[in-house]
Amino acid sequence: MKRIVPVTLVALLALATVRVPAATAAAQTLSMQQSEELVQSYAHLTADFYKKVDRQAALEGARVSMIDFLKKRHVANATLPQIHAGDDDATNAEALQHEVQNAVATYGAKLEPLDSLNGATQLTYAAIAGVMGSVKDRYTVFLSPKQYAALNEGLDGSSFGGIGISYDIDAKTKFLHVQNVILDGPSDKAGLQADDMITAVDGKPVSEILGPSTNADVQTKRVSAALRGDPGTKVRVTLERGGKTLDPVTITRAEIHEPSVFAKMLPNNVGYVELAVFGQSTGQELDAALKRLDSEGAKAYVLDLRRNGGGYLNAAIDVSSKFISSGPIVSVQSRSGVDTEYDAENDAIAPRPLAVLVDQYTASASEITAGAIQDSGVGKIVGTKTFGKGVVQTIFPMRDGSAVKITTARYFTPKGRDINSVGIQPDIQSALPKDTAGIRFRDPKSDPQLAAALSYIDGRIDVSTTTGTPSAPPAQR
DSSP states (O other), rough: OOOOOOOOOOOOOOOOOOOOOOOTOOOOOHHHHHHHHHHHHHHHHHHHHHSOHHHHHHHHEEEEHHHHHHHTTTTTTTTOOOOOOOHHHHHHHHHHHHHHHHHHHHGGGOOOOOOTOOHHHHHHHHHHHHHTTOOOOTTTEEEHHHHHHHHHHHHHHOOEEEEEEEEEEETTOOEEEEEEEEETTTOOOOOOOOTTTEETTHHHEEEHHOOOOOHHHHHHHHHHHOOOOOOTTTEEEEEEETTEOOOEEEEEEEEEOSSEEEEEEEEOOOOEEESSOOOHHHHHHHHHHHHHHTTTTOOEEEEEOOOOOOHHHHHHHHHHHOOOOOEEEEEOOOOOEEEEEEOSOOOOOOOOOEEEETTTTTHHHEEEEEEEEHTTTTTTEESSOOOOOOOEEEEEOOTTTTTTEEEEEEEEEEEEOOOOOOOOOSEEEEESSSSOTTOTTTTTTTOHHHHHHHHHHHHHHHHHHHHSSSSSOOOOO
């Protein structure tokens, strides 16, 4: 089976020396690294974008983007000569460098530092953004170092000293409702459970910690300040479980890596697993969660992909392979028309009834998994139509911490469906009301989509119990 591994491709073009226009002593110049990044960005777009690229549009995009940037920075009457593309990409890349150098020498010194970036860097970034924007693809973009770091943190999670729970603030009681407990984390080891209510922290009622502000961000910061701290320090929480007050529990904080998988057991021994994102460690996290739920006697599973905007293709293959024992997961088609099929990894759990929750925010890698499960027949899709992102992006990092993200391929479900701009239609339709204020997600009594999934599963569990055979059909071969 073929796999994608993270590889940074460097496609440098052989370039002639760029002539620097005459400038004053105060003028800035383009560095070798900035020149290199311009060349790399142009090369990756023209070689790797999943459709044919208009070279003239790419060069013009850089010019217009720099002029627009200068206008936004209040540089009056900014102009740059037009660039004319030819058939030779090395010559085009040299022309791009020359244009940016001209802009830097003429206007760089007029730009005040922005986020600690000098004028040359600002204009280089503007030019690269314009090259990426020339293909009019919403997913093909330039990422500044700050944006690229935020993207990585969003996919792979951050680390902090804490107790290892996710929670929401109960509007009625002003208690902290424990949504999920990180497997083998400090709270898990101390005995906390999903749906516990934290009523006080270190003897201080949660309502006092929240204070008078009704701003959710302010409240979250105050709670985080109370629960988080250096690894090894202790915090004492008072709990309610099932309406009964428990003795205070002392938790020793540890370094917490923000998880992408949350799991708990629902009534009737249904294992509930929510994926926040498809990150580098999601496959391993899911494997641990399923083993935990299996040891607790899970008879069926709900996989919640709602509000999951996707992530790594590898993670989608890993996740799908936990439920699909063999056969194709996804087919990826490059600009050349070559299809690469990725198959299940042969490490699936034993067949059990499975429902997958989706909504309009379920996208990309989430749709790969939902489409594979639907096509293979191992589970039912429940909810509303998904987003419809049927293209794959590759990220090409630069030496200064920036990157370009480029759409490099299309993907198809195992049955050859192209879901781009179409989405995946659920097998069982279940919409949420427009006003979701009264809904507590993940709570079967308050979450109508989860209730619909459980209704389907309950019938399948009954069938399995009656016949003594697994209710989920085998994966297609």
